[in-house]
Amino acid sequence: MREACPLCGRPKHPNQAYCPQCLDDETQVYRTVKEYLLTHPHSNAMQIANATGVPISRILKFVREGMLMMDGAKARESGSRYSQRSPLG
Numbered sequence: 817m818r819e820a821c822p823l824c825g826r827p828k829h830p831n832q833a834y835c836p837q838c839l840d841d842e843t844q845v846y847r848t849v850k851e852y853l854l855t856h857p858h859s860n861a862m863q864i865a866n867a868t869g870v871p872i873s874r875i876l877k878f879v880r881e882g883m884l885m886m887d888g889a890k891a892r893e894s895g896s897r898y899s900q901r902s903p904l905g
């Protein structure tokens with residue numbers, strides 16, 4: 817029995833998250849974001865979305881799934897401590 821891709825509804829393999837087309841797209845988007853983060857390691861999701869054209873929801877999904885690490889996500893957890901002391905003023 818075939819399952820439907822959660823992104824586009826096309827048939828997909830049961831042991832894969834998405835259909836081949838969406839997997840390809842996902843990989844490309846992920847690569848784009850990751851490359852941007854390599855050159856701009858201190859970007860937050862909003863900046864990445866603006867710079868790469870990738871929807872912010874997809875970037876946040878990568879972060880949630882542990883595929884990407886970024887300052888913005890970390891700052892949400894231990895953020896207030898950081899912003900209080902700013903040696904560079």
Ligand SMILES: [Zn+2]
Pocket residue numbers: 821822823824825826834835836837838839
């Ligand atoms: Zn699909």
